[in-house]
Amino acid sequence: MNVLCISRPALFCCLAAFACQLHAQGKGPSRTIWKGQSGNYGIDWSSTGLTVTREANPLSVFDAAAEAKAAWSGFVRNANGAPMEAEFTYRLLSAVGPYLSLEEGVYCDCGGAHPTSVKRFRAIDLERSSQRSPSPASLTSIFPERNVLAALLGDPIVAGALGALPKPESLAALLQTLEEETVKVKDCEYEFPDDLLSSFAFDDAQDGNVSVQLGLPSAAQVCRGEMIQLGLTLPTPRAIQAWLRDAKERRRGLLLVDSPRDGRSAVTLFHFSQKGNGKK
Amino acid sequence: MTADMSDACEQYIRWMIRGVPLVAFRFVSQLQDQELFRALAIPAREEIDDLFNTEPQAPPGFAPGIPGVGAGLSPGRSAALGAAAMGGQVLTRLPQMIYAYRVVKSGALKFAPDATPPTSAADAAAKNYVYHCVVLGAFRLNTLRDLTDSLPAAVSKPPALSDADYNAAATTLGIDVPAMKAVAHVESAGSGFGADGRPIIRYELHRFQRKTHSHFHKTHPYLSQPSLSAGNAYHDGSQSTEYSMLYNAMLLKYKGGRAIEQAIESTSWGKFQVMGENWSDLGWSSALQFATDMYVSEANHLKAFVKFVHHKGLTNALKQHHWATFAAGYNGPSYAVNQYDTRLQHAFNRYTAAPHP
Numbered sequence: 001m002n003v004l005c006i007s008r009p010a011l012f013c014c015l016a017a018f019a020c021q022l023h024a025q026g027k028g029p030s031r032t033i034w035k036g037q038s039g040n041y042g043i044d045w046s047s048t049g050l051t052v053t054r055e056a057n058p059l060s061v062f063d064a065a066a067e068a069k070a071a072w073s074g075f076v077r078n079a080n081g082a083p084m085e086a087e088f089t090y091r092l093l094s095a096v097g098p099y100l101s102l103e104e105g106v107y108c109d110c111g112g113a114h115p116t117s118v119k120r121f122r123a124i125d126l127e128r129s130s131q132r133s134p135s136p137a138s139l140t141s142i143f144p145e146r147n148v149l150a151a152l153l154g155d156p157i158v159a160g161a162l163g164a165l166p167k168p169e170s171l172a173a174l175l176q177t178l179e180e181e182t183v184k185v186k187d188c189e190y191e192f193p194d195d196l197l198s199s200f201a202f203d204d205a206q207d208g209n210v211s212v213q214l215g216l217p218s219a220a221q222v223c224r225g226e227m228i229q230l231g232l233t234l235p236t237p238r239a240i241q242a243w244l245r246d247a248k249e250r251r252r253g254l255l256l257v258d259s260p261r262d263g264r265s266a267v268t269l270f271h272f273s274q275k276g277n278g279k280k
Numbered sequence: 281m282t283a284d285m286s287d288a289c290e291q292y293i294r295w296m297i298r299g300v301p302l303v304a305f306r307f308v309s310q311l312q313d314q315e316l317f318r319a320l321a322i323p324a325r326e327e328i329d330d331l332f333n334t335e336p337q338a339p340p341g342f343a344p345g346i347p348g349v350g351a352g353l354s355p356g357r358s359a360a361l362g363a364a365a366m367g368g369q370v371l372t373r374l375p376q377m378i379y380a381y382r383v384v385k386s387g388a389l390k391f392a393p394d395a396t397p398p399t400s401a402a403d404a405a406a407k408n409y410v411y412h413c414v415v416l417g418a419f420r421l422n423t424l425r426d427l428t429d430s431l432p433a434a435v436s437k438p439p440a441l442s443d444a445d446y447n448a449a450a451t452t453l454g455i456d457v458p459a460m461k462a463v464a465h466v467e468s469a470g471s472g473f474g475a476d477g478r479p480i481i482r483y484e485l486h487r488f489q490r491k492t493h494s495h496f497h498k499t500h501p502y503l504s505q506p507s508l509s510a511g512n513a514y515h516d517g518s519q520s521t522e523y524s525m526l527y528n529a530m531l532l533k534y535k536g537g538r539a540i541e542q543a544i545e546s547t548s549w550g551k552f553q554v555m556g557e558n559w560s561d562l563g564w565s566s567a568l569q570f571a572t573d574m575y576v577s578e579a580n581h582l583k584a585f586v587k588f589v590h591h592k593g594l595t596n597a598l599k600q601h602h603w604a605t606f607a608a609g610y611n612g613p614s615y616a617v618n619q620y621d622t623r624l625q626h627a628f629n630r631y632t633a634a635p636h637p
Binding site: 071075077082084086087105106109110111114116119182185187217219224269271 | 465469481486515518554612616617
């Protein structure tokens with residue numbers, strides 16, 4: 001038997017990997033949360049997976065399980081054999097034509113001074129993505145830059161962050177200024193991430209306008225895992241009108257306003273753990 | 281959904297903690313229907329049993345003692361005897377109290393085939409409680425004070441870190457001041473204390489679950505959750521919620537005492553957010569002493585940080601500004617997900633350019 005040829009340490013590693021894999025699998029049967037089409041893409045969102053495939057092509061453009069597994073592998077490499085436990089959560093926020101928006105959560109109880117939690121929005125341009133290599137979508141590739149700038153400058157959260165600073169005249173200048181600023185809501189500071197324009201979801205469409213929500217993650221570890229949203233209203237560009245109408249009418253696609261959100265039951269969850277090998 | 285605890289409710293909890301259930305019982309009788317259900321859900325369930333099973337022997341001045349009466353009786357009968365001994369309002373409210381007890385104890389409106397709410401207000405309150413607390417697992421009363429009286433009172437404007445504090449720590453570790461300030465910035469983005477003078481904290485529900493062996497998960501889901509992601513839903517970005525969770529967890533009866541140590545250990549504290557569970561490794565005599573010291577000054581927060589860095593062997597990484605290595609040790613191997621290392625670098629550059637930005 002082949003297994004007899006495996007050295008003891010190698011066999012141990014195989015068993016450990018197998019045990020780890022078992023931990024990574026879902027705890028219950030898979031339950032569909034939402035399944036449908038958006039543009040030329042098929043989306044399958046369940047309690048145990050979130051995949052996007054091109055029509056007539058079975059290979060996935062996006063696969064949450066593969067992403068989570070790859071991230072976990074990175075944690076394991078950095079952990080030096082220490083015991084740890086991580087969870088990855090995915091929630092589909094919107095799907096408008098080729099634009100897919102997700103809320104991602106990464107939770108790691110991995111040693112350190114305290115556990116780590118991160119929650120953020122992420123928009124993906126499926127047209128520009130290749131197999132399992134999602135490419136970020138940017139607001140400025142969908143909306144004219146001047147409209148995005150005007151909407152951001154009109155937002156009270158952005159205005160609060162700018163304070164007495166002069167209003168930047170270009171979007172690039174505004175983003176550069178915001179990178180250095182935070183906003184306080186309740187007792188937490190939130191930041192404008194450097195990928196702010198790719199941290200959005202389509203919320204709703206009405207009267208020729210579309211409302212977009214941007215996610216601002218917490219800026220300090222005391223508020224780990226917290227996030228606030230910033231809402232913009234933008235004139236709908238002709239290029240996405242049909243996709244938005246399809247999503248609004250729930251024929252093809254999904255808007256945030258309609259996205260399933262009943263707490264823990266509307267989320268894809270991946271759980272990984274390793275017991276550690278005693279190394280420090 | 282939360283509401284602040286009334287004075288009568290606070291007194292009820294305090295007398296429960298003092299081990300005088302009959303006095304607690306008197307205060308429970310003063311609660312309105314909506315608060316009554318939530319108040320009975322606050323302690324460990326065994327303690328509510330004590331409340332409704334206690335013989336009617338009260339301290340002098342509260343009720344006439346009826347020695348020997350009540351032993352072996354049903355909770356309702358014991359409560360009735362206690363109420364009769366107290367008379368007045370307690371007796372009037374007894375049907376609502378027993379009904380609330382049975383709903384909270386069972387977690388269901390139909391706790392028995394013949395379960396019937398005594399009034400329409402009790403019916404509405406029961407439905408409200410079951411939906412929010414049992415079904416959603418989110419209904420609670422904000423506990424504004426440490427009712428176990430274990431933690432010190434907050435002081436107005438506790439001392440912030442001075443340059444002398446930083447310089448002393450820098451000498452101890454051989455680390456430059458901007459590097460330490462960078463960690464403080466990334467961990468707390470400002471003061472180690474809230475406006476009310478309490479140290480800033482983060483209560484971790486999954487750690488409390490582990491430390492109390494899942495004892496409170498079903499009855500107190502807003503304090504105890506099986507995983508980090510499940511617990512995350514109970515935070516709302518406010519320190520009053522963090523403290524409410526900590527205080528509530530501390531007053532739970534656990535293994536013959538209160539879950540004070542477990543709650544403190546499940547919380548990260550102050551300007552550098554070191555978890556309370558490290559108290560022993562860092563040289564404190566107890567978790568409570570660690571938390572007590574965190575109330576005193578930011579200098580104590582820095583002391584915990586310095587000891588943690590030393591204990592985890594991270595001194596060299598911080599000294600040499602190896603941000604990724606330091607981040608992997610202080611923030612864990614997932615540090616890159618929140619760009620902990622680049623945040624440190626960025627903050628360090630700012631503090632180096634302007635020591636007092």
